[in-house]
Amino acid sequence: MAAHEVGSRGAQTRAAILRAARERFAAQGYERTTIRAVAADADIDPSMVMRYFGNKEKLFDEALAVDLRLPDLGAVPESELPQALVRHFVERWEGDPSDDALLVLLRSAVTNERAAQRMRETFAGQVAPALAAALGPERAARVAGLVAAQLLGLGLARYLLRLPGVVSLSADAVVAGLTPAVRATLAESG
């Protein structure tokens, strides 16, 4: 029982460090974030951060590990694919954008090459294969980039820049508004 408690406390500490790290990386980007500041935010000693994560690079990699949790798009009828894609990302972001690893990563990726590389890997490793399951590899290769641009553009405009014309829409209106655009892009590949 004691070991279980310690393990559970360890998991909580780890989660607290990752949450603090995501917030720091989000607000300040990679370069300006220090292990010391993350430790202070998580209310623990910096040596504990080092013990759990080794160094800042590894902490960044773990804090910003992005699992898009895309559904199996191969099981979605092609006519429903555009809406399923847009809805998936909107639902992901409507919860708490400041705790969403993809948006945090995006914040860092515009000025930090390490984060940009991680972003490229995330899309190449998750979005492109998910689209390939639905459209086949050749069609997916032709449109994956432009579809990613549209989804990221939405995340950027609504959750990071908060452009009034996008913020004023309900989540359903965003899905309804962007779905025809993604549909048009997918149709281009046919």
Add this chain to the structure above:
Amino acid sequence: MAAHEVGSRGAQTRAAILRAARERFAAQGYERTTIRAVAADADIDPSMVMRYFGNKEKLFDEALAVDLRLPDLGAVPESELPQALVRHFVERWEGDPSDDALLVLLRSAVTNERAAQRMRETFAGQVAPALAAALGPERAARVAGLVAAQLLGLGLARYLLRLPGVVSLSADAVVAGLTPAVRATLAESG
């Protein structure tokens, strides 16, 4: 003549400071950019930067003043509007993205509220009215945000993140690929 020479040299110095400031803001964002670094890049004394611009905020405002130079969209037939819009931004960015004030501003705007506010003003003050001239104010209000999201998404994915699926396309292919998406969004407002 002496006064004129001083004025001309002053204009050159001013331009050199603004160029250096744009590069620094682009590479490092607002917070990490210092007057001292900008002055060093422009090869002048920091006191001169203060004399010309007062402080970092004002330097930022002048360096990142964005004129989208949108054409009179009211003169474009509606069927050609989507392509005209996409082509305008692609041509703007294909030159030298690192010197484009809009992309520089975008880099800062994801982590800096001052830059985000400037971004919102730029779109509200330039894109929305340009669309209103073509679509009327009500239709423009319904779609300006989502159109902005698509154009910014392209700028983000191709020029800042350099996602392979977008970078691999020619400029013409980008225009051809994104035009149907913008067309679908505009059609939603009809």
